[in-house]
Amino acid sequence: MSATEFSQTGMSKLDLLLQEATTVESDAYQDARRQMAVCNACRYCEGYCAVFPAMAARREFEKADLTHLANLCHNCKGCFHACQYAPPHAFGINIPATFATVRQESYAEFAWPTGMGKLFDRNGTLLAAATTIFVTLALVLTVALRDPAVLFSAQTGTGAFFRIIPLWLINLLAGGSFGFAVIAMAMGAIRYWRGTGGMGGSFQPQPAVDAAVDVLTLRNLGGGGHGCNDFDDSFAQHRRWLHQAMFFGFMLCFAATSTGAVYHHVFGWHSPHAFLSLPVQFGTWGGVLLCIGTAGLLWVKTVTDPAPVARKLMGGEYALLGLLFLIGSTGLLLLAIRHTSAMGIMLALHFGLVLALFVVLPYSKMVHGIYRGIALLRNAREKRPA
Amino acid sequence: MPDFARLYDVLVVGGGNAALCAAITARRAGASVILCEASPQPMRGGNSRHTRNLRALHPGPTQVLTDSYLEEEYWDDLNRVTGGKTNEDLARMCIRASQHAPDFLASCGVVFQPSLSGTLSLSRTNAFFLGGGKALVNALYREAAKLGIVTLTDTEVQHIQVDDGFASEAIISHCGFPQRIRFKALVAASGGFQANRNWLREYWGDAADNFQIRGTPYAQGTILKDLLAQGVQQVGDPTQFHAVANDARAPMEDGGLAMRLDCVPFSLVVNRDVERFYDEGEDVWPKRYAIWGRLIAQQPGQIALAVTDSKAVMNFLPSVYPPFKADSIAEIAAQAGFDAGKLEKVVADFNAAVRPGTFTPMVPDDCRTEGLVPPKSHWARRIDTPPYYAYPLRPGITFTFLSVKVNEQARVLMADGKPSANMFASGEIMSGNILGQGYLAGFGMTLGTVFGRLAGEGAARHVRN
Numbered sequence: 001m002s003a004t005e006f007s008q009t010g011m012s013k014l015d016l017l018l019q020e021a022t023t024v025e026s027d028a029y030q031d032a033r034r035q036m037a038v039c040n041a042c043r044y045c046e047g048y049c050a051v052f053p054a055m056a057a058r059r060e061f062e063k064a065d066l067t068h069l070a071n072l073c074h075n076c077k078g079c080f081h082a083c084q085y086a087p088p089h090a091f092g093i094n095i096p097a098t099f100a101t102v103r104q105e106s107y108a109e110f111a112w113p114t115g116m117g118k119l120f121d122r123n124g125t126l127l128a129a130a131t132t133i134f135v136t137l138a139l140v141l142t143v144a145l146r147d148p149a150v151l152f153s154a155q156t157g158t159g160a161f162f163r164i165i166p167l168w169l170i171n172l173l174a175g176g177s178f179g180f181a182v183i184a185m186a187m188g189a190i191r192y193w194r195g196t197g198g199m200g201g202s203f204q205p206q207p208a209v210d211a212a213v214d215v216l217t218l219r220n221l222g223g224g225g226h227g228c229n230d231f232d233d234s235f236a237q238h239r240r241w242l243h244q245a246m247f248f249g250f251m252l253c254f255a256a257t258s259t260g261a262v263y264h265h266v267f268g269w270h271s272p273h274a275f276l277s278l279p280v281q282f283g284t285w286g287g288v289l290l291c292i293g294t295a296g297l298l299w300v301k302t303v304t305d306p307a308p309v310a311r312k313l314m315g316g317e318y319a320l321l322g323l324l325f326l327i328g329s330t331g332l333l334l335l336a337i338r339h340t341s342a343m344g345i346m347l348a349l350h351f352g353l354v355l356a357l358f359v360v361l362p363y364s365k366m367v368h369g370i371y372r373g374i375a376l377l378r379n380a381r382e383k384r385p386a
Numbered sequence: 387m388p389d390f391a392r393l394y395d396v397l398v399v400g401g402g403n404a405a406l407c408a409a410i411t412a413r414r415a416g417a418s419v420i421l422c423e424a425s426p427q428p429m430r431g432g433n434s435r436h437t438r439n440l441r442a443l444h445p446g447p448t449q450v451l452t453d454s455y456l457e458e459e460y461w462d463d464l465n466r467v468t469g470g471k472t473n474e475d476l477a478r479m480c481i482r483a484s485q486h487a488p489d490f491l492a493s494c495g496v497v498f499q500p501s502l503s504g505t506l507s508l509s510r511t512n513a514f515f516l517g518g519g520k521a522l523v524n525a526l527y528r529e530a531a532k533l534g535i536v537t538l539t540d541t542e543v544q545h546i547q548v549d550d551g552f553a554s555e556a557i558i559s560h561c562g563f564p565q566r567i568r569f570k571a572l573v574a575a576s577g578g579f580q581a582n583r584n585w586l587r588e589y590w591g592d593a594a595d596n597f598q599i600r601g602t603p604y605a606q607g608t609i610l611k612d613l614l615a616q617g618v619q620q621v622g623d624p625t626q627f628h629a630v631a632n633d634a635r636a637p638m639e640d641g642g643l644a645m646r647l648d649c650v651p652f653s654l655v656v657n658r659d660v661e662r663f664y665d666e667g668e669d670v671w672p673k674r675y676a677i678w679g680r681l682i683a684q685q686p687g688q689i690a691l692a693v694t695d696s697k698a699v700m701n702f703l704p705s706v707y708p709p710f711k712a713d714s715i716a717e718i719a720a721q722a723g724f725d726a727g728k729l730e731k732v733v734a735d736f737n738a739a740v741r742p743g744t745f746t747p748m749v750p751d752d753c754r755t756e757g758l759v760p761p762k763s764h765w766a767r768r769i770d771t772p773p774y775y776a777y778p779l780r781p782g783i784t785f786t787f788l789s790v791k792v793n794e795q796a797r798v799l800m801a802d803g804k805p806s807a808n809m810f811a812s813g814e815i816m817s818g819n820i821l822g823q824g825y826l827a828g829f830g831m832t833l834g835t836v837f838g839r840l841a842g843e844g845a846a847r848h849v850r851n
Contacts, residue, residue, distance in 0.1 A: 041706045042644040044438055044518030047499040059704055081524060082517030084435050084642045088428055226497055226516075233524040 025063060028101040032066045035093050038085055045079040049220040050379050051095075052079070057382060068196045070102035071368075071375040074220040076228035076239070080308035087307070100310035107367050110195060112187035119363040124315020127364060131323055131356040138165075138352030142344065151344040158270045164344045165351055174351075177358035184362035189370050196378065207380035214376045218243060232305045239300055246293025249328065252286025272338055284335060290328035294321045320365045327353045388536050390565045394420045395849040396842075397556055397569035399543045399609050401425065402432030402602075403519075404813025404834030404841075405575035406526035410494055411842025412573070413533045417849050420567060421530065422541040422558060424576070424604040429640075430539050431523030432577050433601035433785060433814065433830070436642040438519060439512040440831035443485040450488060450498040450513045457481055460511075464826055467673070471822020479794050480820060480836045487835040488513045495525040508672055512828040519831075543609055546572060548616040551806040571808040571845035574798070575838065578786035578814045579607020580627060581639065586783075589625045596688035598632045600646075600782040603639040610790065610815055618806070619791035619799045622818020628825040629679020632782025634689060635707045647777050648702040650678055651765050652747070653692035654736050655779070657685040660719075660728035662736075666692075667764035670750060671702075676784075676825035683781040690779040691722050693733065695771045701747045710776040715769075718776045737768040785830065789818030796840035808848050810841035 039045070039055060046052045051073050058065055077096045085091035108117030119126050142151060142164060155163055162170075214220060221228055221240035230236040260279040263269040273280050298321050301314070330350040337343055361367075398409045401423025413419045423430050443460050444451050460481045464472060488498060499516040508514075515522045530537050538560060545557040553572040558565050579585045581603045586594035599605075614620050636645035651667050651674070664681050668674055682690045693715070710721040715733050719726040736758065743753035743766075750764045790811050791799040798809040813834040820833065 037704070037708075038644050038706050040704050042518075042642075043703070044643075047514075047516045059700075078517060082521035084518065084520050085644070086428070086520075088426075089640065090637060233521075234528055 026105055028098060028105055029063060029066055032070065032098050032102050033061045035091075035095060035098060036061045036066070036069070038091055038093055039079075039095070042085070044084070045082060048078040048082070048223055049074060049076060050214075050376070051099075054379055054382065064196045066102060067106045067192075068375055068378060070099040071106060071192075071196075071371045072220075072379055073099040073103070074218070074372070075100060076221050076223055077305075077308045078223045078229055081229045081233040094308055096308040097310040100313055103368065103371070104310070104313050104316075106192070106195075106371065107188075107365075110188045110191040110371075111363060111367075112184045112191065116184075116363055119360075120316070122315070123313075123364065124317075124319040127316060127319035127323060127356075127360055130360045131319075131326075131353065134356035134359065135349060135352035138348045138355065139345070142348040146344070152341050154339055154341045155343055156272075156339055158272075160272055160338070160343070161347055164347045170351070173355055174358060177355060178361075181358055181361035185367060185370055188362065188367060189374060192371050193374055196374075204381065204384070207377060207384050210380035210384070211373065211377040214380070215373055220376075229305075229308075230300055231303060238296065242293045242296035242300065244293070245289045246297060246324065249286045249289025249291075249293055250324070252282045253290060253328070253331070254286075256280070256283035256286055275335075280335065283331060287328045287332040287335075291325055291332065294325040294328065297321055298325070316365055323353065323357055327357060388420070388538060388560075390560075390567060392418075392568075394418050394536075394567065394569045396420070396571050396573060396845045397422070397543075397567055398573045398575060399546075399556070400432060400575035400577060400813065400815075401430050401537070401539065402434035402575065402577065402813060402834065403437070403522065403526065403831055404434075404815075404838040405432075405573070406494075406523070406530060407490070407835050407838025408573040408575055408810070408812050408842035408845070409535050409537075410526065410529055410533060411839045412571075412846040412849075413530070413535050413842075415843060415846035415850075417571075417846040420536040420569070421538065422543050422556075422560075422567070423537065423539045424542040424606075425539060425602060427539040429602065429604075430527070431520060431602075432605065434523050434834070435520045436518075436601050437515075437522070437831050438643065439508065439514040439828045440487060440491075440835060441484065441512050441826060441828035442488050442832065443481055445485075448488070448513075450500060452510045455511050460484075463511075464820075464829070467676070467824035467826050468820075468822050469824060471824075472820050476792075476794060477820045480833060483836040483839075484832045487832060490839060491522065491526075491835060494529040496522045497525070508827060542604075543567075543576065545612055546574075546609060546616070548613070548618075548809070551617070551800045551804060551809070553806070553809050571848045572810065573838075573841045573845055574609050574613060574790065574809065574811045574815050575813045575834070575841070576609045576815055577602070577605040577607075578627070578817070579605065579610055579788065580783045580786045581605040582607050585611075586786075590683070593683060593688050596780060597629075597683065598636050598641060598645070598780050598782045599639045600630070600632065600641055600643075600784050605785065605814075607786070607788075610788065613790050613798070613809075617801050618809070619801045619803070620788070621791040622787040622789045623822065624786070624788040626787040626818070626821070626823045627680070628676055628784040628787075628821075628830070629683060630675050630782045630784065631678035631682060631690070631692075631779045633705055633707055634778035634780040636780070636782065641782070644706050645782060646675070647692065647705055647779060648675070649692045649694060649698070649705075649775075649777050650674075650779075652698040652701045653694040653777070654733065654762070654769060655690050655692045656724070656729065656732055657682075658687040658689050658724075660725050660732055662732065662760060663690075665760045665763050667750075667754070667762045667766055669764075670748070672827050676827070678779075679781040679783060682779055688781055691724055691729075692777045692779055693718060693729070693769060693774065694776075695769045695774050697767060697771050699775055705777060710778075711773050713772040713774070715774055718774045722776050722778055733769050736762070736766075737770060740766050740768050784825075785814045785817065787818040787821050787823070789816045792816045792819055792837070794840075795844050796837045797844055808845070810844050812837035812841040 085093040108120040111117035227235040227237040230238045256279045334346045395417035396412045396419045398421040409421045497516040499514040541560045547555040556567045630646045632645045712718045716726040719729040739755040739758035753766045755762045796810045798806040
């Protein structure tokens with residue numbers, strides 16, 4: 001054997017080892033595959049949600065299949081409480097907890113830029129730290145840079161908010177971080193779509209409509225009609241309605257910001273706007289819904305049966321719900337006290353919280369909406385073959 | 387801690403569907419009820435935890451059942467599977483009452499599923515529980531709690547004091563501590579004795595060691611034996627049971643439904659000596675799955691091997707454990723530990739006997755063998771398209787039929803034929819009254835619901851009088 005041949009063999013062995021190291025699947029994926037083999041021979045849960053009919057259409061579970069099924073799962077826990085093989089049975093079937101872990105691993109895998117997925121490991125700490133840093137930064141900078149006479153006196157009339165934080169700075173920080181988040185999540189979406197099997201065929205409008213209906217109604221949190229196991233083996237629709245409140249609350253807040261921007265840049269109408277103006281109405285009701293939804297979901301999370309819950313992920317989930325609640329509540333407080341001298345500090349607080357959310361957005365549970373949406377679209381396409 | 391000093395109106399022994407239907411009915415009729423389930427809380431529900439549907443008479447389409455299923459057809463089906471070994475009066479009463487079983491269960495919070503896909507398509511005759519039997523059991527326990535029934539888990543009833551056909555007191559083990567429960571009426575709904583391997587050995591010898599117990603390991607038959615020893619009349623053949631072809635690699639207990647293999651009608655099945663022993667394609671699988679456990683139990687070593695090829699693998703539900711898979715029959719035999727030469731010959735003989743036909747997987751077709759003993763009457767196709775697949779089979783015992791005798795009010799009969807003053811029975815512990823042999827899919831839950839309600843009514847009425 002020549003030296004060249006030897007080194008080539010050596011290289012290829014190293015390559016093989018490297019390849020193996022990068023393709024070996026996590027425990028969660030391997031366990032998900034084992035559990036799917038049991039579920040696919042049982043199929044008692046086929047009436048619960050989209051996951052089980054999608055499972056029944058498969059015989060082999062490649063990694064992409066498991067990622068797809070895990071992201072299709074809405075974590076309603078119906079299958080756990082109905083499972084004849086749930087712990088302490090030797091098979092230990094626990095789809096909600098296992099799929100939640102697989103989902104989290106898929107968020108990390110498809111995060112953009114590559115490597116940022118590590119941020120999902122200690123997500124609660126990350127979110128809490130980002131919140132602390134950006135709130136502190138906003139408060140310190142406002143106090144340091146603004147004339148205390150302005151900051152601690154009642155500001156009224158056109159441009160009141162921008163005397164506390166200049167508009168250009170809001171646009172730069174919020175626009176910049178949100179813009180990056182949108183790009184990062186779009187890249188994640190593309191990588192996820194490719195990673196779970198790609199498009200395979202032309203665009204069909206009907207599956208997209210089906211998926212949109214599933215997203216907007218949260219049909220899969222209906223448990224086949226009578227609701228989910230929000231707390232224990234009894235059925236309720238609390239999570240579904242609380243999530244709806246949170247989702248539409250968030251969307252209304254987003255609409256408030258968008259209409260505010262249109263008022264400012266298109267019509268030249270500057271904030272603060274009247275209480276009955278569109279931006280304030282959207283923001284108020286959005287804030288109320290956001291607070292109700294997030295507080296309610298925090299309550300459900302606290303009192304629910306812990307058995308089907310992936311405990312490792314709870315930090316990030318609590319932190320995100322907490323952050324959204326704080327954003328909603330400080331927004332409402334800002335409205336309530338906007339004519340008083342406390343407005344300046346409250347605005348800085350609210351702005352710091354929003355900034356923290358925008359910065360962590362692509363590395364938080366917020367991405368579940370993107371991947372769930374794609375999973376529902378893929379599922380709708382499978383159900384309606386072109 | 388429950389109040390063991392109290393005199394309860396009704397003691398229900400067991401914690402599955404038959405027990406809960408009795409407890410709920412008695413409580414709704416005003417009786418105070420205590421229910422003792424031997425298993426710990428997560429495994430409660432006996433075999434009901436593993437069930438999926440019940441067979442119900444219906445004169446027209448309902449929300450959960452298609453078309454109609456009338457008394458004569460139901461009776462014909464039952465009469466055929468039992469080979470006439472049944473009690474027609476009791477069976478017809480049960481069939482008629484089955485019409486109301488889904489509504490009763492729905493009134494207890496059980497949710498039914500609109501229709502079903504998959505291999506065992508029974509949506510005309512059987513109503514399916516959404517989520518399966520454990521979801522049903524959960525709903526019944528929630529209803530029991532709402533009604534104020536005392537339900538104890540980890541509580542084994544070990545002995546019932548019976549004097550002259552009158553039961554008065556139970557000796558129990560509650561979380562490992564001995565206790566007594568006093569009551570006015572008893573409902574025995576504690577299942578068969580299938581998980582009691584020593585008892586099975588009395589009839590089956592060493593073969594019993596190779597039986598897989600599909601359901602709850604708590605079905606020890608303690609109260610069945612106790613009552614039969616105290617002058618209660620016995621009915622049913624102690625060697626008869628509901629048993630299916632299970633995956634030989636399944637756990638010996640509590641493997642549940644997912645361990646059963648549906649490949650038989652689309653395979654060729656040989657025993658340990660590599661000989662075929664029964665017509666694999668005799669009838670559609672829902673009408674034959676329940677005889678294959680017994681067929682395998684009667685083979686040497688209680689083991690069999692189902693062999694098929696890549697044409698057939700999508701015709702039945704996948705197995706939990708991966709099948710043996712190889713490109714030649716000899717390799718398949720080697721993997722499964724069967725004689726390769728013999729298996730090649732059996733497959734070759736079979737292939738030579740296959741007549742041409744049109745394969746239709748869900749209904750009996752004209753694909754059959756000619757000149758083969760035993761024949762394969764339907765779905766016989768040459769096994770010639772690699773890769774070949776094989777599944778090892780063992781008997782999976784669901785429940786035994788040896789029973790206490792009951793009358794049409796679910797009242798227990800004594801050896802002298804007189805009805806007991808205050809003892810009632812429902813579910814598998816009285817299944818042998820109707821099932822002399824054989825089984826009809828979903829009938830166990832029908833039996834439990836119908837006789838559970840009767841037992842609960844009878845017990846409550848006895849207490850009131």
